[in-house]
Amino acid sequence: MKLDDCQLLIHVHKAGTMRGAARSLHLSQPAISQRLKQMEDLWGGAIFIRTHKKLLLTPLGEKVLTFAQETLWRTERLREELEQMKGSVSGRLSLGISSVVSHYLIPPLLEKYTKAYPRVNIELISTTSDQIRRTFSSYHVAIFRGDRLPEQASHLLLADPLYLVFDKDIPIEKRPLIQWKSDPSLEALIQAWMRSVTSFTFRGHVSVDQIETCKQLMLRGVGAAILPEMAIKDVSDQCFHKLPLQLDNQPLERQTWVLYEEEALSLPQVEAFLQLLPLK
Numbered sequence: 140m141k142l143d144d145c146q147l148l149i150h151v152h153k154a155g156t157m158r159g160a161a162r163s164l165h166l167s168q169p170a171i172s173q174r175l176k177q178m179e180d181l182w183g184g185a186i187f188i189r190t191h192k193k194l195l196l197t198p199l200g201e202k203v204l205t206f207a208q209e210t211l212w213r214t215e216r217l218r219e220e221l222e223q224m225k226g227s228v229s230g231r232l233s234l235g236i237s238s239v240v241s242h243y244l245i246p247p248l249l250e251k252y253t254k255a256y257p258r259v260n261i262e263l264i265s266t267t268s269d270q271i272r273r274t275f276s277s278y279h280v281a282i283f284r285g286d287r288l289p290e291q292a293s294h295l296l297l298a299d300p301l302y303l304v305f306d307k308d309i310p311i312e313k314r315p316l317i318q319w320k321s322d323p324s325l326e327a328l329i330q331a332w333m334r335s336v337t338s339f340t341f342r343g344h345v346s347v348d349q350i351e352t353c354k355q356l357m358l359r360g361v362g363a364a365i366l367p368e369m370a371i372k373d374v375s376d377q378c379f380h381k382l383p384l385q386l387d388n389q390p391l392e393r394q395t396w397v398l399y400e401e402e403a404l405s406l407p408q409v410e411a412f413l414q415l416l417p418l419k
Contacts, residue, residue, distance in 0.1 A: 140181065142214060145207035147174055148186070152204055155193040178203070228407045229258035235278035239350055240395060241265040243369040245282075248415050259408045269322045279409045281398045285324040293396040295419040297369075301328075301391045303339070303382045304371055305363035311380075314362040316341040319353035325393065329365055332386050367393050 147164065151171065154160040161168045179186055186200035196204060236245055241263065249261065268283040275281035275288070287293040305311050318329075345362055347353050350370060357364040358374070371381060384391040397416060403409045 140178065140203075140207065140210070142211065144174060144178055145210050147171065148178065148204060148207045149211070151175070151187070151194065152196065157189075157194070227258060228256040228411050230406065230408045231260045231262060232408045232412055233277070233279045234261065234263045234282070234412075235271045235274060235280075236263065236265055236282040237268045237271055237284045237395070238265045239284060239367065239370070240282050242351060243372075244395075252412060252415055256408065256411055259411075267322050268324075275398050276400075279399060279403045279406065280412060282395065283398070284393050284395050285322060287394070287396050288398065291398055292401070293398045296395040296397050296416060297419070298392040298394050299367040299369055301365055301367055301384045301393060302371060303363060303380070303384060304357055304366050304374060305380050306357075306360045307378055307380055309360055311363055312340050313342055314360070315343040315345045317345045317347065317353045317356050317362045317364045319350045319364075320346070320348045321350075328386075328391060328393075332384050332391060335386055 147160075150164055151157070151160040154163055157168045157171060160166075160171055164171070175186060182199060182203050184199040185197050186203055187194040188197060234245075242265075245263075249263075252259070253261070264278070268285050271281050271283040272288060275283070275291075282296065284299075287295075305314065341363065345356065347356065350366070353364050354366060354370055354374075356362065357366075358379075365384065374381070397413070397418060399409065399413065404413070
């Protein structure tokens with residue numbers, strides 16, 4: 140049922156007669172009758188009962204009139220919303236982000252973003268970097284750590300140094316090394332470092348699933364931990380050692396990459412988010 144038909148039906152009901160409707164709509168009575176007949180054919184029954192004095196709605200006509208009124212109301216609301224959207228950033232923003240990045244780096248960025256663009260609906264998936272690599276095409280923007288994806292236009296966000304962190308009041312050899320579950324590339328990097336050093340020995344190991352659990356256990360003196368720089372910015376230098384890791388006289392760093400399809404830049408909400416990222 141076209142919008143013009145909705146408007147005509149409402150006018151005819153308001154006028155109460157074919158003559159009155161024809162006068163207000165500046166149409167002939169036969170033209171209105173033909174339009175009403177087409178609507179009745181569409182809905183499968185009479186909309187009005189015609190009497191000498193006025194038009195009476197049938198039960199079917201009441202339903203069709205309600206539908207017409209709701210359709211025009213929703214159309215007007217949609218027009219208002221679309222008008223408000225002009226010149227503003229809105230829509231859906233889909234993000235797939237490494238759990239480490241989403242925990243320590245993304246919250247202040249999204250705070251700025253949501254204040255600047257409150258009409259954008261954000262869908263954030265936080266998982267391992269390996270999972271983000273496998274599913275990057277599912278998101279407007281993917282952020283992961285480790286090696287860049289071959290044959291993909293990945294953009295460097297940051298190179299994050301790794302540190303061995305432990306309480307200054309507790310000798311390191313009396314505490315275990317707390318290790319959090321990460322992707323294989325980081326685990327291989329840490330294992331290579333551990334094989335290369337002889338100055339550190341640990342009393343066993345503690346395995347946890349989350350980096351923040353690892354950090355909190357370290358802060359409470361349970362043991363030492365290998366953590367990226369972004370995770371220890373709030374850790375006191377007075378109370379904790381922060382020893383940068385090196386391998387072959389080179390600092391061990393964890394690179395963070397941003398990946399997006401060039402076509403996504405045509406979406407204002409994606410472009411606005413990328414502008415907040417300090418890409419190298």
